[in-house]
Amino acid sequence: MKYFSYFIFFAFLAALLLFLKNALEPQSESLYLTGSEKCGECHGLKNEGNQFEIWKNSRHSEAYTSLLSPKAKDFSAKSNIESPEKNTLCLKCHTTEHYVNVTEKSGFFNISEGVGCEACHGAGSKYSPAEIMKDESLFIYNGGIKGDEKSCRDCHSEKGNKEQKISEDVCPFQENDFEFKTAFEKIKHPVNKDKQ
Numbered sequence: 252m253k254y255f256s257y258f259i260f261f262a263f264l265a266a267l268l269l270f271l272k273n274a275l276e277p278q279s280e281s282l283y284l285t286g287s288e289k290c291g292e293c294h295g296l297k298n299e300g301n302q303f304e305i306w307k308n309s310r311h312s313e314a315y316t317s318l319l320s321p322k323a324k325d326f327s328a329k330s331n332i333e334s335p336e337k338n339t340l341c342l343k344c345h346t347t348e349h350y351v352n353v354t355e356k357s358g359f360f361n362i363s364e365g366v367g368c369e370a371c372h373g374a375g376s377k378y379s380p381a382e383i384m385k386d387e388s389l390f391i392y393n394g395g396i397k398g399d400e401k402s403c404r405d406c407h408s409e410k411g412n413k414e415q416k417i418s419e420d421v422c423p424f425q426e427n428d429f430e431f432k433t434a435f436e437k438i439k440h441p442v443n444k445d446k447q
């Protein structure tokens with residue numbers, strides 16, 4: 252009987268230690284959207300190409316606000332879509348969070364950033380540390396995406412037509428067929444390799 256009480260005591264102690272170990276150990280980092288502002292903390296340097304400013308000056312950073320414009324509202328009223336800024340059909344190509352299939356977001360993330368860095372490069376919580384970013388294979392291993400013509404075509408298709416009904420893969424407001432070379436020229440944001 253005495254040994255049995257010892258056994259209960261040690262079993263209890265073991266369970267307690269296991270509980271404490273789990274409670275105190277850092278949890279494995281989860282994957283979430285950090286928001287473009289966070290990327291800009293490192294990618295806003297003039298002598299390294301200031302990717303943040305180039306993006307901010309591009310139409311991509313306006314993609315969400317465009318859904319609030321009178322022309323978006325007029326089209327939607329005609330097509331029996333309630334609010335374009337709440338409609339997942341429109342949001343899918345006009346915001347980061349409805350395009351990527353990662354639902355977790357940091358407190359810094361804001362839907363109004365439109366098509367942000369992470370729409371093209373993947374949710375950034377795991378690859379953002381600088382030591383990972385500097386190594387291409389680690390960047391990719393941690394969920395980073397380099398971006399290419401194929402990914403543009405998820406949102407840029409052949410031209411749309413404002414008279415048509417909205418379909419999932421064509422924007423009624425896309426006036427020209429997508430041409431990768433000229434389009435990429437407008438949004439490219441290289442790191443300046445001449446920096447010392």
Ligand code: HEC
Pocket residue numbers: 285286287289290291292293294368369372374375376379380381384385386387388390396397442
């Ligand atoms: C802590 C600083 C830091 C943060 C935060 C950061 N980056 Fe980076 N990133 C770097 C550095 C340093 C490099 C390497 C630059 C070079 O090649 O000179 C880099 C490289 C990259 C590359 C090129 C990777 C390759 O191998 O081709 C991409 C794309 C990129 N970053 C996107 C992002 C995005 C998107 C975010 C936000 C989710 C982000 N970065 C956040 C520091 C950072």
Ligand code: HEC
Pocket residue numbers: 310311313314315317318343344345346350366370371398399400402403404405406407431433434435436437438
């Ligand atoms: C998540 C969807 C999405 C992806 C991916 C995407 N775009 Fe866009 N792009 C948009 C939206 C939406 C607009 C229009 C924003 C606005 O004006 O409201 C736009 C606008 C543009 C414009 C400005 C229109 C023009 O012709 O002057 C260019 C250029 C462009 N994108 C290039 C690219 C390139 C190049 C890629 C791939 C590297 C790409 N985009 C990937 C959604 C996307």
Ligand code: HEC
Pocket residue numbers: 317318320322323324326327332335338340341342343344345405406407408417418419420421422423424425426427
């Ligand atoms: C398949 C992806 C996709 C869907 C779905 C989509 N858009 Fe777009 N939208 C784009 C792209 C890409 C552009 C940029 C076209 C260009 O300029 O070449 C754009 C441009 C626009 C513009 C023009 C911005 C400007 O001022 O020039 C408006 C407005 C707009 N979209 C509203 C909407 C509305 C409203 C919906 C939903 C009914 C919607 N879009 C659905 C991808 C999409």
Ligand code: HEC
Pocket residue numbers: 287290291294302303304306307311366367368369370371372397398399400438440441442443
């Ligand atoms: C519309 C899609 C798109 C958006 C939005 C976007 N990028 Fe990129 N980015 C690309 C593509 C495509 C490349 C070229 C990849 C290649 O050369 O293989 C690239 C390249 C890069 C590189 C590497 C440049 C080099 O010289 O090697 C960095 C760093 C980078 N992006 C950071 C960012 C940051 C930070 C943001 C947001 C402020 C951002 N990108 C927004 C598509 C995008």
